[in-house]
Amino acid sequence: MKKLNEKIIFPCGISMKNPFMLAPLTNTQSFEDGCLSNDEYNWLTMRSKGEFGMTMSCASHVQKKGKGFPGQLGIFDDNHIEGLKKLTEKIKSYNSLAVAQLHHAGMRSPEDIIGERPVCPSSDEETNSRALTLEEVKELIDDFISAAVRAKKSGYDGVEIHGAHGYILCQFLSSSINKREDEYGGSLENRSRIIFEIIDGIRTECGEKFLLGVRLSPERFGMDLEEIKIVCKQLIDTKKVDFLDISLWDSFKYPAGEKDNDNSNKKTLLEHFTELDFKDVLLTVAGNIRTGQDVQKVINSGVDFVTIGRAAIVNHDFPKLVINNPSFEPLNLPVSKDHLRKEGVSEKFIEYLGAFKGFVEE
Secondary structure, eight states, X not given: OOOTTOOEEOTTSOEESSSEEEOOOOOOOSOTTSOOOHHHHHXXXXXXHTTOSEEEEEEEESSGGGOOSTTOOBOSSGGGHHHHHHHHHHHHHTTOEEEEEEEOOGGGSOHHHHSSOOEESXXXXXXXXXXXXXXXXXXXXHHHHHHHHHHHHTXXXXXXXXXXXXXXXXXXXOTTTOOOOSTTSSSHHHHTHXXXXXXXXXXXXXXXXXXXXXXXXXXXXXXXXXXXXXXXXXXXXXXXXXXXXXXXXXXXXOOTTOOTTSOTTOOOHHHHHHTSOOTTOEEEEESSOOSHHHHHHHHHXXXXXXEESXXXXXXXXXXXXXXXXXXXXXXXXXXOHHHHHHXXXXXXXXXHHTTSXXXXXX
Protein backbone atom coordinates (compact mmCIF):
# COMPACT_ATOMS: atom_id res chain seq x y z
CA MET A 1 0.00 0.00 0.00
CA LYS A 2 1.55 3.28 -1.09
CA LYS A 3 1.02 6.31 1.10
CA LEU A 4 -1.05 9.00 -0.56
CA ASN A 5 0.96 11.89 0.85
CA GLU A 6 4.37 10.72 -0.39
CA LYS A 7 6.49 13.03 -2.54
CA ILE A 8 7.03 12.07 -6.18
CA ILE A 9 10.20 12.98 -8.08
CA PHE A 10 10.19 13.37 -11.86
CA PRO A 11 13.21 12.56 -14.06
CA CYS A 12 13.88 16.29 -14.58
CA GLY A 13 14.39 16.65 -10.81
CA ILE A 14 11.15 18.48 -10.00
CA SER A 15 9.16 16.97 -7.14
CA MET A 16 5.40 16.83 -6.49
CA LYS A 17 4.13 16.72 -2.91
CA ASN A 18 1.53 13.96 -3.47
CA PRO A 19 0.15 11.72 -6.26
CA PHE A 20 -2.87 13.89 -7.16
CA MET A 21 -3.08 15.84 -10.42
CA LEU A 22 -6.00 18.06 -11.37
CA ALA A 23 -7.26 16.90 -14.76
CA PRO A 24 -7.13 19.57 -17.47
CA LEU A 25 -10.91 19.97 -17.61
CA THR A 26 -12.72 21.95 -20.29
CA ASN A 27 -14.49 24.73 -18.39
CA THR A 28 -15.30 27.57 -20.87
CA GLN A 29 -14.57 30.21 -18.22
CA SER A 30 -11.92 32.49 -19.76
CA PHE A 31 -12.15 35.41 -22.18
CA GLU A 32 -12.68 34.90 -25.91
CA ASP A 33 -9.25 36.38 -26.71
CA GLY A 34 -7.65 33.60 -24.63
CA CYS A 35 -6.81 35.80 -21.64
CA LEU A 36 -7.32 34.44 -18.14
CA SER A 37 -10.56 35.36 -16.37
CA ASN A 38 -11.12 35.67 -12.63
CA ASP A 39 -13.49 32.69 -12.86
CA GLU A 40 -10.82 30.38 -14.28
CA TYR A 41 -8.22 31.80 -11.86
CA ASN A 42 -10.51 31.06 -8.91
CA TRP A 43 -11.41 27.58 -10.17
CA LEU A 44 -7.77 26.52 -10.58
CA THR A 45 -6.26 28.15 -7.51
CA MET A 46 -9.00 26.72 -5.29
CA ARG A 47 -7.89 23.22 -6.39
CA SER A 48 -4.26 24.09 -5.60
CA LYS A 49 -5.39 25.20 -2.15
CA GLY A 50 -7.25 21.87 -1.88
CA GLU A 51 -3.89 20.05 -1.94
CA PHE A 52 -3.57 18.93 -5.56
CA GLY A 53 0.11 18.16 -6.08
CA MET A 54 -0.17 19.29 -9.70
CA THR A 55 -2.64 21.82 -11.04
CA MET A 56 -2.92 21.52 -14.81
CA SER A 57 -4.72 24.27 -16.68
CA CYS A 58 -6.89 23.00 -19.50
CA ALA A 59 -6.17 22.86 -23.20
CA SER A 60 -4.41 26.15 -23.88
CA HIS A 61 -4.43 26.58 -27.66
CA VAL A 62 -1.10 27.28 -29.34
CA GLN A 63 -2.60 28.92 -32.44
CA LYS A 64 -5.60 31.23 -32.68
CA LYS A 65 -7.12 28.94 -35.31
CA GLY A 66 -6.64 25.95 -33.01
CA LYS A 67 -9.33 27.09 -30.56
CA GLY A 68 -11.66 24.24 -29.65
CA PHE A 69 -14.40 25.76 -27.50
CA PRO A 70 -15.76 29.09 -26.18
CA GLY A 71 -13.96 30.67 -23.22
CA GLN A 72 -10.74 28.73 -23.85
CA LEU A 73 -7.55 29.78 -22.08
CA GLY A 74 -4.92 30.69 -24.69
CA ILE A 75 -1.14 30.54 -24.83
CA PHE A 76 -0.57 31.60 -28.46
CA ASP A 77 0.17 35.28 -27.75
CA ASP A 78 2.44 37.20 -25.37
CA ASN A 79 -0.67 39.12 -24.27
CA HIS A 80 -1.62 36.01 -22.30
CA ILE A 81 1.53 36.06 -20.15
CA GLU A 82 0.42 38.67 -17.61
CA GLY A 83 -2.65 36.69 -16.54
CA LEU A 84 -0.79 33.39 -16.58
CA LYS A 85 1.93 34.80 -14.33
CA LYS A 86 -0.71 35.76 -11.78
CA LEU A 87 -2.17 32.26 -12.03
CA THR A 88 1.09 30.32 -11.68
CA GLU A 89 2.29 32.47 -8.79
CA LYS A 90 -0.87 31.67 -6.82
CA ILE A 91 -0.86 27.97 -7.71
CA LYS A 92 2.75 27.62 -6.60
CA SER A 93 2.08 29.51 -3.36
CA TYR A 94 0.14 26.40 -2.29
CA ASN A 95 3.12 24.16 -3.12
CA SER A 96 1.32 22.77 -6.17
CA LEU A 97 3.07 22.33 -9.51
CA ALA A 98 1.69 24.62 -12.23
CA VAL A 99 1.53 22.85 -15.59
CA ALA A 100 0.00 24.09 -18.87
CA GLN A 101 -1.60 21.72 -21.34
CA LEU A 102 -0.65 22.68 -24.91
CA HIS A 103 -3.50 22.11 -27.35
CA HIS A 104 -4.74 22.58 -30.90
CA ALA A 105 -8.18 21.31 -31.83
CA GLY A 106 -7.46 20.80 -35.55
CA MET A 107 -10.59 19.58 -37.34
CA ARG A 108 -12.46 19.83 -34.02
CA SER A 109 -12.19 23.64 -34.09
CA PRO A 110 -15.73 24.97 -34.67
CA GLU A 111 -15.79 27.08 -37.83
CA ASP A 112 -18.11 29.65 -36.24
CA ILE A 113 -15.61 30.17 -33.40
CA ILE A 114 -12.39 30.49 -35.41
CA GLY A 115 -13.95 32.27 -38.38
CA GLU A 116 -12.35 30.05 -41.02
CA ARG A 117 -12.18 26.44 -42.14
CA PRO A 118 -10.54 24.24 -39.51
CA VAL A 119 -7.27 22.51 -40.35
CA CYS A 120 -6.39 18.83 -40.24
CA PRO A 121 -3.51 16.58 -41.34
CA SER A 122 -5.73 15.72 -44.35
CA SER A 123 -8.89 17.28 -45.75
CA ASP A 124 -12.05 16.05 -44.06
CA GLU A 125 -15.41 16.57 -45.70
CA GLU A 126 -17.51 15.91 -42.59
CA THR A 127 -15.89 18.75 -40.62
CA ASN A 128 -15.15 20.90 -43.72
CA SER A 129 -11.48 20.79 -42.71
CA ARG A 130 -8.65 21.55 -45.10
CA ALA A 131 -5.30 19.78 -45.14
CA LEU A 132 -2.28 21.53 -43.65
CA THR A 133 0.49 22.30 -46.11
CA LEU A 134 3.95 21.00 -45.22
CA GLU A 135 4.97 24.57 -44.36
CA GLU A 136 1.97 24.84 -42.02
CA VAL A 137 2.93 21.57 -40.29
CA LYS A 138 6.37 23.07 -39.61
CA GLU A 139 4.67 26.25 -38.30
CA LEU A 140 2.45 24.15 -36.04
CA ILE A 141 5.50 22.44 -34.55
CA ASP A 142 7.16 25.81 -34.00
CA ASP A 143 4.00 27.20 -32.36
CA PHE A 144 3.80 24.29 -29.90
CA ILE A 145 7.44 24.95 -28.99
CA SER A 146 6.86 28.72 -28.72
CA ALA A 147 3.87 28.08 -26.45
CA ALA A 148 6.08 26.01 -24.14
CA VAL A 149 8.60 28.87 -24.02
CA ARG A 150 5.71 31.24 -23.25
CA ALA A 151 4.56 28.88 -20.48
CA LYS A 152 8.03 28.93 -18.94
CA LYS A 153 8.09 32.76 -19.10
CA SER A 154 4.68 32.72 -17.39
CA GLY A 155 6.04 30.77 -14.44
CA TYR A 156 4.73 27.32 -15.28
CA ASP A 157 6.83 24.43 -13.96
CA GLY A 158 6.20 22.52 -17.18
CA VAL A 159 3.80 21.59 -19.96
CA GLU A 160 1.80 18.64 -21.19
CA ILE A 161 1.49 18.06 -24.96
CA HIS A 162 -2.14 17.17 -25.73
CA GLY A 163 -2.01 14.23 -28.14
CA ALA A 164 -5.37 12.75 -27.12
CA HIS A 165 -9.15 13.08 -27.57
CA GLY A 166 -9.20 13.54 -31.33
CA TYR A 167 -7.39 16.89 -31.35
CA ILE A 168 -4.75 17.72 -33.94
CA LEU A 169 -1.82 15.58 -32.72
CA CYS A 170 -4.23 12.69 -32.22
CA GLN A 171 -5.44 13.32 -35.80
CA PHE A 172 -1.86 12.95 -37.02
CA LEU A 173 -1.54 9.65 -35.13
CA SER A 174 -4.73 8.23 -36.66
CA SER A 175 -4.28 6.10 -39.77
CA SER A 176 -7.96 6.64 -40.60
CA ILE A 177 -7.74 10.46 -40.46
CA ASN A 178 -4.14 11.12 -41.53
CA LYS A 179 -3.84 10.40 -45.26
CA ARG A 180 -0.73 12.52 -45.87
CA GLU A 181 1.89 11.24 -48.29
CA ASP A 182 4.86 13.21 -46.94
CA GLU A 183 7.07 12.53 -43.90
CA TYR A 184 4.11 13.19 -41.55
CA GLY A 185 1.81 10.51 -42.96
CA GLY A 186 1.75 6.81 -43.80
CA SER A 187 3.76 4.70 -41.35
CA LEU A 188 3.36 5.01 -37.57
CA GLU A 189 6.86 6.49 -37.49
CA ASN A 190 5.73 9.24 -39.85
CA ARG A 191 2.34 9.81 -38.21
CA SER A 192 3.95 10.22 -34.77
CA ARG A 193 6.90 12.29 -36.05
CA ILE A 194 5.24 15.61 -35.21
CA ILE A 195 5.03 14.74 -31.49
CA PHE A 196 8.71 13.76 -31.28
CA GLU A 197 9.79 16.93 -33.11
CA ILE A 198 7.74 19.07 -30.70
CA ILE A 199 9.37 17.27 -27.75
CA ASP A 200 12.85 17.81 -29.19
CA GLY A 201 12.15 21.51 -29.68
CA ILE A 202 10.71 22.04 -26.19
CA ARG A 203 13.68 20.31 -24.58
CA THR A 204 16.10 22.44 -26.62
CA GLU A 205 14.31 25.73 -25.83
CA CYS A 206 13.15 25.10 -22.24
CA GLY A 207 16.00 22.98 -20.89
CA GLU A 208 16.35 19.70 -19.03
CA LYS A 209 14.79 20.96 -15.77
CA PHE A 210 11.43 21.85 -17.36
CA LEU A 211 8.66 19.31 -16.65
CA LEU A 212 7.38 17.71 -19.86
CA GLY A 213 4.52 15.26 -20.28
CA VAL A 214 2.44 13.82 -23.13
CA ARG A 215 -1.26 12.91 -23.05
CA LEU A 216 -2.47 10.07 -25.28
CA SER A 217 -5.74 8.19 -25.85
CA PRO A 218 -5.52 4.42 -26.44
CA GLU A 219 -9.01 4.15 -27.91
CA ARG A 220 -11.59 6.10 -29.93
CA PHE A 221 -10.72 8.92 -32.35
CA GLY A 222 -9.07 6.47 -34.76
CA MET A 223 -6.54 5.27 -32.18
CA ASP A 224 -5.11 1.75 -32.19
CA LEU A 225 -4.19 0.36 -28.76
CA GLU A 226 -1.09 -1.50 -29.95
CA GLU A 227 0.15 1.52 -31.89
CA ILE A 228 -0.26 3.77 -28.85
CA LYS A 229 1.72 1.29 -26.74
CA ILE A 230 4.52 1.42 -29.34
CA VAL A 231 4.50 5.23 -29.24
CA CYS A 232 4.64 5.10 -25.42
CA LYS A 233 7.73 2.86 -25.54
CA GLN A 234 9.40 5.19 -28.02
CA LEU A 235 8.59 8.25 -25.90
CA ILE A 236 10.08 6.52 -22.85
CA ASP A 237 13.21 5.62 -24.81
CA THR A 238 13.84 9.26 -25.83
CA LYS A 239 14.62 10.07 -22.16
CA LYS A 240 13.12 13.49 -22.90
CA VAL A 241 9.69 13.16 -21.25
CA ASP A 242 8.95 13.11 -17.53
CA PHE A 243 5.50 11.55 -17.58
CA LEU A 244 2.87 9.98 -19.81
CA ASP A 245 -0.78 10.80 -19.17
CA ILE A 246 -3.04 8.07 -20.55
CA SER A 247 -6.69 9.05 -20.82
CA LEU A 248 -8.63 5.80 -20.35
CA TRP A 249 -12.18 7.22 -19.89
CA ASP A 250 -12.60 4.40 -17.37
CA SER A 251 -9.54 3.16 -15.49
CA PHE A 252 -11.24 -0.16 -14.70
CA LYS A 253 -12.59 -1.19 -18.11
CA TYR A 254 -11.41 -3.73 -20.64
CA PRO A 255 -10.31 -2.63 -24.13
CA ALA A 256 -13.10 -1.73 -26.54
CA GLY A 257 -14.89 -4.83 -27.78
CA GLU A 258 -13.89 -6.95 -24.78
CA LYS A 259 -16.52 -7.48 -22.10
CA ASP A 260 -15.60 -7.61 -18.43
CA ASN A 261 -16.75 -11.22 -18.21
CA ASP A 262 -15.20 -12.57 -21.44
CA ASN A 263 -12.59 -14.57 -19.54
CA SER A 264 -10.13 -14.18 -16.71
CA ASN A 265 -7.10 -14.08 -19.02
CA LYS A 266 -8.01 -10.74 -20.56
CA LYS A 267 -6.07 -7.66 -19.50
CA THR A 268 -7.81 -4.47 -18.48
CA LEU A 269 -6.99 -1.38 -20.52
CA LEU A 270 -4.99 -0.11 -17.54
CA GLU A 271 -2.95 -3.34 -17.39
CA HIS A 272 -1.93 -2.86 -21.02
CA PHE A 273 0.03 0.19 -19.81
CA THR A 274 1.19 -0.80 -16.33
CA GLU A 275 2.91 -3.84 -17.87
CA LEU A 276 5.14 -1.56 -19.99
CA ASP A 277 8.64 -0.78 -18.76
CA PHE A 278 8.42 2.92 -17.97
CA LYS A 279 12.03 3.07 -16.74
CA ASP A 280 12.36 6.52 -15.10
CA VAL A 281 9.28 7.99 -16.78
CA LEU A 282 6.19 8.35 -14.56
CA LEU A 283 2.69 7.19 -15.46
CA THR A 284 -0.61 8.85 -14.70
CA VAL A 285 -4.06 7.79 -15.86
CA ALA A 286 -7.47 9.45 -15.95
CA GLY A 287 -10.91 7.96 -16.04
CA ASN A 288 -13.61 7.23 -13.47
CA ILE A 289 -11.34 7.66 -10.42
CA ARG A 290 -13.92 9.05 -8.03
CA THR A 291 -13.41 7.62 -4.53
CA GLY A 292 -10.58 7.06 -2.09
CA GLN A 293 -10.71 3.35 -2.85
CA ASP A 294 -10.48 4.05 -6.60
CA VAL A 295 -7.35 6.13 -5.98
CA GLN A 296 -5.72 3.41 -3.89
CA LYS A 297 -6.62 0.69 -6.42
CA VAL A 298 -5.09 2.62 -9.33
CA ILE A 299 -1.95 3.61 -7.41
CA ASN A 300 -1.45 0.03 -6.19
CA SER A 301 -1.74 -1.23 -9.78
CA GLY A 302 1.56 0.48 -10.62
CA VAL A 303 0.43 3.99 -11.59
CA ASP A 304 2.62 6.77 -10.15
CA PHE A 305 -0.06 9.44 -9.74
CA VAL A 306 -3.76 9.83 -10.49
CA THR A 307 -5.51 12.42 -12.64
CA ILE A 308 -8.77 13.55 -11.07
CA GLY A 309 -11.60 15.14 -13.04
CA ARG A 310 -15.22 14.90 -11.91
CA ALA A 311 -14.33 14.30 -8.28
CA ALA A 312 -12.28 17.53 -8.35
CA ILE A 313 -15.29 19.48 -9.59
CA VAL A 314 -17.47 18.18 -6.76
CA ASN A 315 -14.74 18.58 -4.10
CA HIS A 316 -12.00 21.18 -4.60
CA ASP A 317 -10.05 19.53 -1.76
CA PHE A 318 -10.45 15.93 -2.95
CA PRO A 319 -6.75 15.08 -2.27
CA LYS A 320 -6.96 16.36 1.31
CA LEU A 321 -10.20 14.43 1.90
CA VAL A 322 -8.74 11.16 0.55
CA ILE A 323 -5.39 11.50 2.34
CA ASN A 324 -7.25 12.01 5.62
CA ASN A 325 -9.77 9.26 4.87
CA PRO A 326 -8.76 6.60 2.29
CA SER A 327 -12.39 5.40 2.21
CA PHE A 328 -13.71 8.86 1.27
CA GLU A 329 -16.66 8.92 -1.14
CA PRO A 330 -17.86 12.18 -2.70
CA LEU A 331 -21.48 13.25 -3.02
CA ASN A 332 -23.51 11.23 -5.46
CA LEU A 333 -24.39 12.95 -8.72
CA PRO A 334 -26.35 14.99 -9.57
CA VAL A 335 -25.17 17.83 -7.33
CA SER A 336 -26.85 21.18 -6.77
CA LYS A 337 -25.78 24.41 -8.43
CA ASP A 338 -25.30 25.92 -4.98
CA HIS A 339 -22.85 23.16 -4.06
CA LEU A 340 -20.90 23.76 -7.26
CA ARG A 341 -20.79 27.50 -6.60
CA LYS A 342 -19.34 26.84 -3.15
CA GLU A 343 -16.71 24.69 -4.85
CA GLY A 344 -15.53 27.56 -7.05
CA VAL A 345 -17.44 26.59 -10.20
CA SER A 346 -18.64 29.65 -12.13
CA GLU A 347 -22.02 30.09 -13.83
CA LYS A 348 -20.43 29.48 -17.26
CA PHE A 349 -18.87 26.24 -16.06
CA ILE A 350 -22.15 25.16 -14.42
CA GLU A 351 -23.92 25.80 -17.73
CA TYR A 352 -21.33 23.69 -19.55
CA LEU A 353 -21.67 20.86 -17.00
CA GLY A 354 -25.43 20.95 -17.56
CA ALA A 355 -24.81 19.33 -20.95
CA PHE A 356 -23.63 16.16 -19.16
CA LYS A 357 -26.72 14.20 -18.24
CA GLY A 358 -27.08 13.59 -14.51
CA PHE A 359 -24.29 15.91 -13.34
CA VAL A 360 -26.18 19.04 -12.24
CA GLU A 361 -29.52 18.96 -10.46
CA GLU A 362 -32.34 20.29 -12.65
